[in-house]
Amino acid sequence: MPSIDPAIPIVEARGVSKRYGPTTALHEAHIKVFAGESHALVGRNGAGKSTLVGILTGLRAPDSGQVLFSGEPAPAIADREGWRRHVACVYQHSTIIPDLTVAENLFINRHPTERGFISWSTLRRRARELLDQWGVAVSEDARAGDLRIEARQLVEIARALSYGARFIILDEPTAQLDGDEIKRLFIRIQELQAAGVTFLFISHHLQEVYEICQTVTVLRDARHIITAPVADLPKDRLIEAMTGEHVSLGVADAAGRTVPEDAAVALEIDRLSGDDFKDVSFNVRRGEVVGLSGPTGGGRIGLAEAVAGLSPYSAGAIRIDKKPLPSGDVTAALELGVGCVPKSRHDQGLVLSQSVADNAIMTVNRHMGPLGFIAPKRRAELTGRTIRSLGIVTQGPDQLVSGLSGGNQQKVVMGRALANDPSVLVLMDPTAGVDVKSKEALLTVIERMRQEGKAILVVSGEIEDLKTCDRVLVMRHGSVVAEHKAGWSDNALVASIEGIELA
Missing domain, CATH: 3.40.50.300 (P-loop containing nucleotide triphosphate hydrolases)
Incomplete structure (x- = not known):
């Protein structure tokens, strides 16, 4: 693997814009992510995060601006193999196929063959080597659907790394995890960072940004607002960057009005439980x-x-x-x-x-x-x-x-x-x-x-x-x-x- 110049971002977006009809989804946004860091991307709903991720992964072409990997222009949009060598995204909703084994998921659509047939022994051996290389402690023969959620996420990360990518986008990785699972995932992320993997971390739980990330970029209203070291950005300033100046609509605000104490209860929720x-x-x-x-x-x-x-x-x-x-x-x-x-x-x-x-x-x-x-x-x-x-x-x-x-x-x-x-x-x-x-x-x-x-x-x-x-x-x-x-x-x-x- 070629040496990495620490002064050159492993990925950079320069002045990227994207419109959908009259809607501006992203306006001259920019971001630099350097090798070996966990870089947080945060913003309220509609800030432009998903659009920027789509552009960084080659799923959307920007209307203007440029994406570079290690200082070189990104591949053409149609060159999916080229993009996979640079970047992968582990989405909130898993792309793992639950009824296949871990090995089959790792090399899906690229199974090793011998004389025109899948070589299952080679597949399992390569899967075991890949899992060992990145410290993913699961069996290559395990049914993927039987794995814990964070284990499935690590399998997805290993699959991305097998293409040669060393830049991984994690989209709400903790949304379905409990406290202990989050701790285990963060330990593995830190170990992968030490092994040379770079992460863009997207989360609505901002406390996690302070736990796992070194740098944070804030988007608001489709624009870049700030990029700063996490250690230098107090929580109140991060919230302020995300919310900005609130512009009120011409609609009555509830502040100052009261609901009569004797108003009848129309909806009662009583110790209600469900799936989530x-x-x-x-x-x-x-x-x-x-x-x-x-x-x-x-x-x-x-x-x-x-x-x-x-x-x-x-x-x-x-x-x-x-x-x-x-x-x-x-x-x-x-x-x-x-x-x-x-x-x-x-x-x-x-x-x-x-x-x-x-x-x-x-x-x-x-x-x-x-x-x-x-x-x-x-x-x-x-x-x-x-x-x-x-x-x-x-x-x-x-x-x-x-x-x-x-x-x-x-x-x-x-x-x-x-x-x-x-x-x-x-x-x-x-x-x-x-x-x-x-x-x-x-x-x-x-x-x-x-x-x-x-x-x-x-x-x-x-x-x-x-x-x-x-x-x-x-x-x-x-x-x-x-x-x-x-x-x-x-x-x-x-x-x-x-x-x-x-x-």
């Missing part, structure tokens, strides 16, 4: 907006889906206006008065091949006639009211919803959630992927629904969404770990979400 949350309890009263935030994988989406009947829960209880909600029952949730904006409008919220009207009234059942159809006149009334009240820009109720802008599609999803006049609203990332004008319109609808006395659960990581909340609950590792009353500072909330204690 445990023993969670809280109430939402009529006329109250409660935010639910936290890092990716913290359990907030799973809990919200349980309230909407989209996912089952395993223990505890959900009560809507004092009536129990069965586990995993969407129909029961609708009948009890739960309206829902799901996390993904495309995958869960809309039928793109149907009209605005069909999507808007999909949850309406009490207006159906004896044969299960809604009378054309009633259909027109319901759809017209939804279009007017939410300001949906459309050619008409019969336009296919696929032809609407993202903001107007989200308004249709919101309209459907409101169509049955629910008492409880569960809104997951309600303003994700929409323009500023649509964001203001959607947040205004939330405020109007609050004034009408609905109990609203806003599940989001967006500061603007959470500003509408009377209080924000923060979930990490499946539990509620903090509560912030309206009037919180951006820095304090983000620090809580990221797991950092400010002095």
